[in-house]
Amino acid sequence: MFDDFFTRALIAGIGISLVTGPLGCFVVWRRLSFFAGTLAHSALLGVTMALFFEINIAFSVFVISAVLAILLLQLQKKTNLPNDALLGLLAHSSLAVGLVVVGFLTSIRFDVMALLFGDILAVNQNDLLVIWLGGGLILIVLKLIWKPLFASTVNYELSEAEGMKPDKFNAIFTILTAALIAISIKIVGLLLITGMLIIPAATARNVSNNPKQMVIFSIIFGLISVLAGLFTSLKINSASGPSIITATLLLFILSLIKFKKVSDLKK
Amino acid sequence: MENKNKKILLKVENASYYLNDKALIKEVSLEVKQGEIVTLIGPNGSGKSTTAKIALGIYKKIEGRVRRFTERIGYVPQKVSVDWTLPIRVIDFMTLTEDLKNDQINVALNLTGVAHLKNKSLGNLSGGEFQRVLIARAIAKKPELLVLDEPVQGVDFKGEIALYELIKKISEKLNCGILLISHDLHVVMSATDFVLCLNGHVCCSGKPHSVVKDEKYKELFGDRASNILSLYEHEHDHSHSADGSIDPKK
Numbered sequence: 001m002f003d004d005f006f007t008r009a010l011i012a013g014i015g016i017s018l019v020t021g022p023l024g025c026f027v028v029w030r031r032l033s034f035f036a037g038t039l040a041h042s043a044l045l046g047v048t049m050a051l052f053f054e055i056n057i058a059f060s061v062f063v064i065s066a067v068l069a070i071l072l073l074q075l076q077k078k079t080n081l082p083n084d085a086l087l088g089l090l091a092h093s094s095l096a097v098g099l100v101v102v103g104f105l106t107s108i109r110f111d112v113m114a115l116l117f118g119d120i121l122a123v124n125q126n127d128l129l130v131i132w133l134g135g136g137l138i139l140i141v142l143k144l145i146w147k148p149l150f151a152s153t154v155n156y157e158l159s160e161a162e163g164m165k166p167d168k169f170n171a172i173f174t175i176l177t178a179a180l181i182a183i184s185i186k187i188v189g190l191l192l193i194t195g196m197l198i199i200p201a202a203t204a205r206n207v208s209n210n211p212k213q214m215v216i217f218s219i220i221f222g223l224i225s226v227l228a229g230l231f232t233s234l235k236i237n238s239a240s241g242p243s244i245i246t247a248t249l250l251l252f253i254l255s256l257i258k259f260k261k262v263s264d265l266k267k
Numbered sequence: 268m269e270n271k272n273k274k275i276l277l278k279v280e281n282a283s284y285y286l287n288d289k290a291l292i293k294e295v296s297l298e299v300k301q302g303e304i305v306t307l308i309g310p311n312g313s314g315k316s317t318t319a320k321i322a323l324g325i326y327k328k329i330e331g332r333v334r335r336f337t338e339r340i341g342y343v344p345q346k347v348s349v350d351w352t353l354p355i356r357v358i359d360f361m362t363l364t365e366d367l368k369n370d371q372i373n374v375a376l377n378l379t380g381v382a383h384l385k386n387k388s389l390g391n392l393s394g395g396e397f398q399r400v401l402i403a404r405a406i407a408k409k410p411e412l413l414v415l416d417e418p419v420q421g422v423d424f425k426g427e428i429a430l431y432e433l434i435k436k437i438s439e440k441l442n443c444g445i446l447l448i449s450h451d452l453h454v455v456m457s458a459t460d461f462v463l464c465l466n467g468h469v470c471c472s473g474k475p476h477s478v479v480k481d482e483k484y485k486e487l488f489g490d491r492a493s494n495i496l497s498l499y500e501h502e503h504d505h506s507h508s509a510d511g512s513i514d515p516k517k
Binding site: 028029031147150151153154155157158159160161162163164205208209210211213214 | 338342352356359365
């Protein structure tokens with residue numbers, strides 16, 4: 001089953017866009033796009049670790065991202081630096097360390113470009129399993145914590161006061177984001193996974209007026225982008241990640257036109 | 268109405284809160300029981316909102332002890348900013364921390380006079396409308412403890428009185444305890460069971476009519492403030508019977 005590399009890529013891409021849709025909405029709502037980007041940058045280090053110790057890439061990326069998230073929380077407490085400076089520090093230093101380590105892995109044939117921008121040829125059956133099982137797990141957890149997470153997204157103090165325990169669910173959300181990056185690196189690439197999270201959600205924002213609607217549109221736009229991007233990639237031999245993200249951008253531009261029309265009608 | 272066995276809902280004992288080594292409040296103690304309205308008054312920066320947030324467990328690094336004896340809590344914060352990136356309607360906001368049936372939502376929105384805004388975006392409401400939605404949300408879940416931080420700010424004059432009457436009615440109907448922060452001394456003195464006058468610490472506290480006579484209260488709010496109660500009592504030398512006719516007080 002799934003012998004054809006392109007079928008595998010499609011199935012992987014569909015699996016990922018089902019998860020990036022809802023998770024991306026939360027990333028946009030909580031203004032965490034730079035945070036997600038930082039986690040993604042650290043993924044290179046995770047991949048090199050995986051190759052070095054010969055362990056599963058998704059698992060290693062997940063561990064490194066989670067460590068980075070904890071590190072960030074500690075730095076926030078112990079320094080007076082603003083959040084964006086800390087995120088920039090972690091993003092670029094972990095990317096740099098990752099690239100330095102890659103240099104030493106001379107014994108392994110290693111395609112950095114595929115890692116940065118995604119490679120549909122690289123998806124094997126094992127990856128499909130990781131994506132669908134991991135993605136399913138992420139979605140189940142997200143569904144379970146939806147209410148308290150959403151409450152704390154809308155207003156931290158309200159949710160704390162009314163017993164929704166926002167700190168706990170914010171932490172779980174961070175772990176989910178790390179897990180998503182871990183499973184989607186191969187398809188979209190680590191430089192572009194943030195785009196996959198944010199752009200469909202941003203597009204959905206333009207055409208929705210309530211949270212559930214935005215999540216549904218975000219999933220739909222993600223799916224369309226993955227399909228369009230992968231077929232284009234096959235046709236003109238472009239890298240899969242950039243093709244998918246370009247498709248999300250086109251949808252975003254289309255949504256602006258729609259958005260304008262809707263607001264015109266309201267006048 | 269005096270009942271010594273009323274359940275205690277909230278107990279704050281000698282709570283102090285420091286921010287960058289500066290005490291925002293010092294050794295504040297208070298207690299809210301079922302069916303009771305406790306009001307915090309005091310000048311700007313006197314620690315009223317801080318006290319409320321400590322009571323609610325939003326600020327955790329405190330000295331002293333806070334105990335809440337209920338999990339059914341409704342909170343109307345002083346400031347709520349909802350991000351425009353979040354498309355959220357009034358109806359979505361109403362069920363933020365509690366699953367409510369449609370008619371429960373309708374009843375609460377009707378009580379605060381904003382049922383017509385149910386499907387509107389939260390971002391498009393005026394300040395006063397949003398305040399009414401906030402109150403509706405807090406009471407819709409039928410809380411045992413309500414914490415209201417200047418709940419009628421930005422509401423028009425007529426609405427202000429109606430909302431305070433509603434709050435009083437709710438405390439009786441739901442038999443819930445209310446911790447109220449208000450600048451409106453008229454309301455405080457007429458509708459409250461217990462008043463704490465804050466200025467970083469508890470200046471004075473007690474039943475409204477004893478607090479207004481306190482020297483410290485006069486110092487904090489000026490002599491005119493102590494006439495409020497007499498004014499209020501004078502204004503209401505009669506009561507209204509069910510059909511609206513005036514009954515002279517005995």
